[in-house]
Amino acid sequence: MSNTIPSKSESEVLVKVEGLSKKFCKDLKTSLWYGVKDLLSGMGGNKNDRELRPKEFWAVKDVSFELRRGECLGLIGHNGAGKSTLLKILNGLINPDAGKVTIKGRVGALIELGAGFNPILSGRENIYNNGAVLGFSRKEITEKLDDIIAFAELEEFIDMPVQNYSSGMKVRLGFAVAAQMEPDVLIIDEVLAVGDVAFRMKCYNRILELIDRTAVIFVSHSLGQILRVCSKAMTMDIGQIVYNGGLEKAVTVYEKLYLNKKIGDLKIVEKTSGSFIKNVSLFDKNEKPETDFSTGEDVFVKIQLYSEEPIYKTRLRVCIESINIGPLGAFSSPFSEVYFDLKEKEQKEVVVSIKDLPLQIGSYNIIVGWYGDDDNPVIDIKNFGTHLNVVSPEVKMLAYGTDGFFRFKHEWIKK
Numbered sequence: 268m269s270n271t272i273p274s275k276s277e278s279e280v281l282v283k284v285e286g287l288s289k290k291f292c293k294d295l296k297t298s299l300w301y302g303v304k305d306l307l308s309g310m311g312g313n314k315n316d317r318e319l320r321p322k323e324f325w326a327v328k329d330v331s332f333e334l335r336r337g338e339c340l341g342l343i344g345h346n347g348a349g350k351s352t353l354l355k356i357l358n359g360l361i362n363p364d365a366g367k368v369t370i371k372g373r374v375g376a377l378i379e380l381g382a383g384f385n386p387i388l389s390g391r392e393n394i395y396n397n398g399a400v401l402g403f404s405r406k407e408i409t410e411k412l413d414d415i416i417a418f419a420e421l422e423e424f425i426d427m428p429v430q431n432y433s434s435g436m437k438v439r440l441g442f443a444v445a446a447q448m449e450p451d452v453l454i455i456d457e458v459l460a461v462g463d464v465a466f467r468m469k470c471y472n473r474i475l476e477l478i479d480r481t482a483v484i485f486v487s488h489s490l491g492q493i494l495r496v497c498s499k500a501m502t503m504d505i506g507q508i509v510y511n512g513g514l515e516k517a518v519t520v521y522e523k524l525y526l527n528k529k530i531g532d533l534k535i536v537e538k539t540s541g542s543f544i545k546n547v548s549l550f551d552k553n554e555k556p557e558t559d560f561s562t563g564e565d566v567f568v569k570i571q572l573y574s575e576e577p578i579y580k581t582r583l584r585v586c587i588e589s590i591n592i593g594p595l596g597a598f599s600s601p602f603s604e605v606y607f608d609l610k611e612k613e614q615k616e617v618v619v620s621i622k623d624l625p626l627q628i629g630s631y632n633i634i635v636g637w638y639g640d641d642d643n644p645v646i647d648i649k650n651f652g653t654h655l656n657v658v659s660p661e662v663k664m665l666a667y668g669t670d671g672f673f674r675f676k677h678e679w680i681k682k
């Protein structure tokens with residue numbers, strides 16, 4: 268028998284999800300009525316779980332994936348994408364309508380705030396209850412008790428009923444129980460965000476400590492957190508997996524979805540008469556149209572302007588926006604003393620280069636504004652539709668230092 272640690276691709280599959288689906292009903296009364304009908308038809312063996320009836324929708328649809336020991340899967344998706352529903356099915360809190368979940372070993376989970384705790388029992392009593400549910404004996408729990416209480420930093424409050432705990436205290440106790448009980452599978456939902464920053468950092472460090480012997484599923488809206496903690500990621504939209512694989516691609520897919528949704532929501536009407544920006548597109552250094560770039564590459568923004576009337580001394584401004592945060596930076600042509608004149612019915616092409624792109628992995632939106640004189644301050648603004656995707660270099664763990672938006676030019680000096 269070999270003593271070498273198995274590589275991740277050889278290590279044991281701890282979570283196997285096959286064709287998982289769960290539907291909900293948008294209306295409570297109809298939902299109750301369907302419940303009664305299902306019960307009766309179920310008794311008659313006539314249940315059709317794969318069909319949607321009026322007012323029903325798929326919260327999770329045909330989801331399949333595997334997770335091995337040593338892997339940490341980040342689950343990302345917009346509000347209502349189905350992330351929490353999927354985690355609740357994995358943790359056995361709700362039953363799927365179709366599909367199968369196979370989990371090997373103990374599951375530690377932090378899903379809903381206070382879920383799994385009995386509010387009238389003290390923190391200490393709840394630790395014993397939760398430990399027992401996970402299959403630990405009283406002696407084993409007593410051995411771990413001090414570590415759990417210390418990790419949760421609840422020494423003073425451990426004998427107080429959990430119903431009197433603050434949200435942060437409940438999260439601390441929940442995470443401490445889930446993570447200190449040496450689970451094989453650890454499931455962490457967004458609730459971790461309720462804890463303060465120092466506690467969250469402690470939790471990430473604990474997850475990193477556990478990773479070699481655990482399979483972790485981690486949901487967060489913070490892409491920074493996902494990039495910091497996870498080794499792979501899955502993007503969900505409307506109950507389905509739209510991407511499952513590398514971190515950087517999953518983040519880009521998620522941000523693109525967000526951008527498209529934003530465009531859809533705003534129902535943008537583009538200006539197409541008078542003077543207007545006809546198009547904004549991106550090119551690489553070989554003048555090839557491109558949307559995917561690497562940190563450090565040169566990006567060329569091509570702006571097509573058109574004017575029916577002659578206009579003089581106009582200015583252009585380019586702003587780069589992060590989808591989650593907003594504007595990251597902008598530059599305007601007057602700073603370089605560059606202005607644009609257009610004759611009657613003239614089309615003009617302007618190219619501005621962004622040298623040595625300082626942005627890190629993610630999807631960004633380019634906004635171009637065209638401005639005239641005091642009488643005509645805003646000629647046109649093209650807000651959406653030009654994505655700049657930064658797709659490499661690959662993101663690894665925190666130690667590789669790819670947090671945040673910018674990569675600063677830097678040099679290490681050893682003395």
Ligand SMILES: Nc1ncnc2c1ncn2[C@@H]1O[C@H](COP(=O)(O)OP(=O)(O)OP(=O)(O)O)[C@@H](O)[C@H]1O
Nearest residue numbers: 291292326344345346347348349350351352353457
């Ligand atoms: N018990 C329920 N009854 C009816 N609909 C539900 C129920 N639980 C969730 N849903 C619906 O299922 C969909 C998926 O919800 P879910 O909470 O899984 O999304 P999510 O990706 O976790 O969202 P968020 O990021 O906002 O937490 C939503 O439309 C939600 O309204």
